[in-house]
Structures are given as structure tokens and as C-alpha cells.
Amino acid sequence: MTPLFIYGTLCHLPLLQTVLGRLPASQAAVLPDYAVYWAEGHDFPLITNEPGAQAQGLLLPDLTAQDMARLDFYEGPFGYATQWCSLALAQGGVARAQVYMPAPGLWQAGAVWNLKEWAARCGDTIVATAGDVFAFYPKPIAASRRDPMLVRGSSRLRAAQAGPNQTRRAVASDDVVVQSCTQPYANFFAVEEYDLSFRRFDGARSPVIKRATFISGDAVTVLPYDPVRDRVLIIEQFRTGPFARGDVQPWQLEAIAGRIDPYESPEAAARREASEEAGLTLGPLLQIGAYYPSPGAKTEYLYSYIALTDLPDDVAILGGEDSEAEDIKGHLLSFDAFAALVARGEATTAPLLVSYYWLERERPRLRAEAAATGM
Numbered sequence: 001m002t003p004l005f006i007y008g009t010l011c012h013l014p015l016l017q018t019v020l021g022r023l024p025a026s027q028a029a030v031l032p033d034y035a036v037y038w039a040e041g042h043d044f045p046l047i048t049n050e051p052g053a054q055a056q057g058l059l060l061p062d063l064t065a066q067d068m069a070r071l072d073f074y075e076g077p078f079g080y081a082t083q084w085c086s087l088a089l090a091q092g093g094v095a096r097a098q099v100y101m102p103a104p105g106l107w108q109a110g111a112v113w114n115l116k117e118w119a120a121r122c123g124d125t126i127v128a129t130a131g132d133v134f135a136f137y138p139k140p141i142a143a144s145r146r147d148p149m150l151v152r153g154s155s156r157l158r159a160a161q162a163g164p165n166q167t168r169r170a171v172a173s174d175d176v177v178v179q180s181c182t183q184p185y186a187n188f189f190a191v192e193e194y195d196l197s198f199r200r201f202d203g204a205r206s207p208v209i210k211r212a213t214f215i216s217g218d219a220v221t222v223l224p225y226d227p228v229r230d231r232v233l234i235i236e237q238f239r240t241g242p243f244a245r246g247d248v249q250p251w252q253l254e255a256i257a258g259r260i261d262p263y264e265s266p267e268a269a270a271r272r273e274a275s276e277e278a279g280l281t282l283g284p285l286l287q288i289g290a291y292y293p294s295p296g297a298k299t300e301y302l303y304s305y306i307a308l309t310d311l312p313d314d315v316a317i318l319g320g321e322d323s324e325a326e327d328i329k330g331h332l333l334s335f336d337a338f339a340a341l342v343a344r345g346e347a348t349t350a351p352l353l354v355s356y357y358w359l360e361r362e363r364p365r366l367r368a369e370a371a372a373t374g375m
Contacts, residue, residue: 012123014127015130027058027090028090030054031054031085045113073137122262124157128154132153151260175198197209215299218302222255223306223307231332234338258277270307304358306362311332
């Protein structure tokens with residue numbers, strides 16, 4: 001058995017249970033001459049040597065070799081490894097235990113660590129992501145996969161929120177049974193293969209079938225519309241999907257779009273993407289809908305908006321996020337020009353078409369409201 005002192009996120013018991021697959025015995029303890037901070041710019045803790053300080057945490061006195069292997073698997077990508085330290089127990093006495101310590105200089109200390117603040121902002125997403133991590137344990141997880149997996153974790157939380165369901169079947173817990181799941185590819189995106197069966201509409205169970213799905217996170221699209229000038233801003237950029245398909249025109253016309261970052265709302269993502277891609281500060285966001293663009297094979301779920309926005313003549317610019325190698329051109333179009341673009345078949349991306357048809361329906365109302373309020 002191995003004694004381990006934990007601090008920071010692992011003191012959040014739902015996360016500890018997900019990582020270990022069980023809740024072990026624990027007791028309150030402190031690590032003298034150490035303090036815990038947020039790792040600057042990140043969502044996890046950093047422990048540092050600080051004479052006179054006391055790092056609050058828990059002693060797990062009897063971890064098995066399997067427990068430590070799971071913890072090493074979880075902590076390893078952060079650059080943390082164990083070393084022996086002396087603890088002071090909250091009920092009196094001292095103990096020796098291993099402690100996960102970061103490699104020197106790997107992270108910089110930020111604000112003083114606050115577990116309640118972390119749990120409120122990050123806890124549910126981190127627990128969901130840890131569940132995905134251990135679904136394929138002990139298959140190694142590359143450090144570069146952390147952000148995409150956090151995006152998936154936050155998407156999973158939104159997916160678990162029940163929506164309207166008056167027409168579709170009521171779902172029972174055993175309606176889908178997964179026999180096995182593998183992940184043959186994982187990088188920025190991932191591919192998973194399932195052997196599963198499902199409950200048929202006649203009540204019988206289907207045979208076991210194999211289905212593959214392309215894993216990507218939730219995303220937003222937003223079409224800026226100026227109801228006074230009656231114009232929209234669309235963007236153009238190179239897209240790998242059409243290129244790989246063999247499309248002679250891989251530069252696509254689109255609504256502004258991007259993934260929803262961890263701990264970010266769809267509305268905040270729409271505003272951020274508009275700033276990054278087109279240098280725009282959006283006005284009110286009007287939700288068009290939320291939907292799966294291709295549910296037969298992809299997990300991507302889109303939140304689409306029209307944004308009421310001032311669009312003067314000089315708003316169409318070259319833009320994009322340099323860190324993501326984006327090269328984006330803005331096109332400022334009257335609504336009539338936009339309608340002609342759709343009519344001649346030049347709008348070939350689904351969110352742009354969805355945005356057009358919604359705006360076509362709602363445009364008279366939006367223009368009347370703008371005229372009435374003097375927008």
C-alpha cells in the first residue's frame with residue numbers, strides 16, 4: 001500500500017472517484033512549507049516550496065498499485081511526478097507520503113488556489129473529461145489532446161441537458177447497450193468505433209452493429225446583419241473538407257464560426273469568434289437554432305445566431321486568428337446580393353444556408369423594429 005497526499009483538484013471528490021474508480025479512505029492533512037496556487041493561465045493547481053506556508057489537502061493512506069498507476073496516468077501529461085514528503089495530520093501526528101510535484105520551471109504560479117472557485121467554474125467539465133480519459137485507460141493520452149478533450153467534456157455536459165421532446169421516443173437507460181468502444185485515431189479530432197445494439201421501434205433489440213463516429217466539440221455560427229443598411233457580413237476561407245473531397249473550389253463562403261472553448265457559453269463564443277475572425281463587436285444575438293449538421297457520423301453540434309450589428313462600408317476586412325493559421329476575407333453584401341448568391345448555388349455551407357432562410361423570414365420584422373427604435 002502507498003500513502004499519497006493530494007491537494008488541489010483531486011480534493012474534489014467526484015474527480016477523485018472518476019480517476020481512481022472508487023473513493024478511498026482519507027483524512028485531512030497539511031504539507032508544511034508548501035503553498036498551492038493556480039498555474040498561471042491554466043485550470044489546474046501548482047504546488048511550490050514556500051517556507052512557513054501550509055498546503056491543505058488529504059492523506060490517502062492505503063492506495064494500491066493499480067490506484068497509483070491510474071494517478072500516474074492522469075498526472076503524467078501535466079509534468080507531475082511523486083516524491084516523498086513529511087505531513088502534519090489534522091488530528092495530530094505526522095506521516096510520510098508521496099506527493100505529486102511539478103517539474104521545476106514547467107508552470108508559473110498565479111493567484112492563490114481556491115477549490116470552491118475551481119469547482120464552480122471548471123469542476124463539472126473536468127470530471128466529464130476525466131471520464132473520457134479513463135474510458136480508454138491505459139491507452140496513452142497525448143498532452144496535445146487535453147484542450148480538445150476539455151472541449152468534448154464541456155460539449156458532453158450541454159448534451160446531457162434535456163431539451164423539448166414531444167415527438168421522439170422516450171429513452172430508457174437500457175435502450176442502447178455498448179459492448180465495446182475503441183479509438184483508432186485521436187489528435188485534434190478523434191474517431192471512435194462502437195459495437196452496440198439499440199431498442200427498435202417494435203420493442204425488439206437490434207443485432208450488434210459497428211458504427212464509427214467523428215468526434216468534435218460543440219461550435220457556434222453567427223451571421224452579422226445590419227437591419228438599417230439591410231446588409232450582412234459573410235466570410236471566405238480555405239477549408240480542408242472540400243479540398244479532401246476533391247472540390248475544385250475549396251475556398252468556402254460561410255457565416256462566422258468556431259468551436260466553443262471549455263467553460264465558455266455559446267453566446268460568448270459567438271462574440272469572441274466575431275472579434276477574432278472579422279474584428280466585429282456584435283450587438284444583440286438572436287438564436288436561429290441548435291442542431292446536428294450530420295448526425296449519422298459526427299458529434300458536432302451547432303448553435304447558430306443572427307447578430308444585429310452596425311456594418312459600415314469599411315467593415316469587410318482581412319482577418320483570422322494567427323495562432324490557428326486562419327486567413328479570412330470578409331464580404332459585405334446587401335441582402336439582395338446575399339439572396340442572389342444563395343439562388344445561384346454559391347452558398348454551399350449548411351449554417352450559411354440556415355442563416356439565410358431564417359433571416360429571409362424574419363427580415364421584415366427586424367427592419368421594422370430597427371426603424372421604430374431608431375437603431
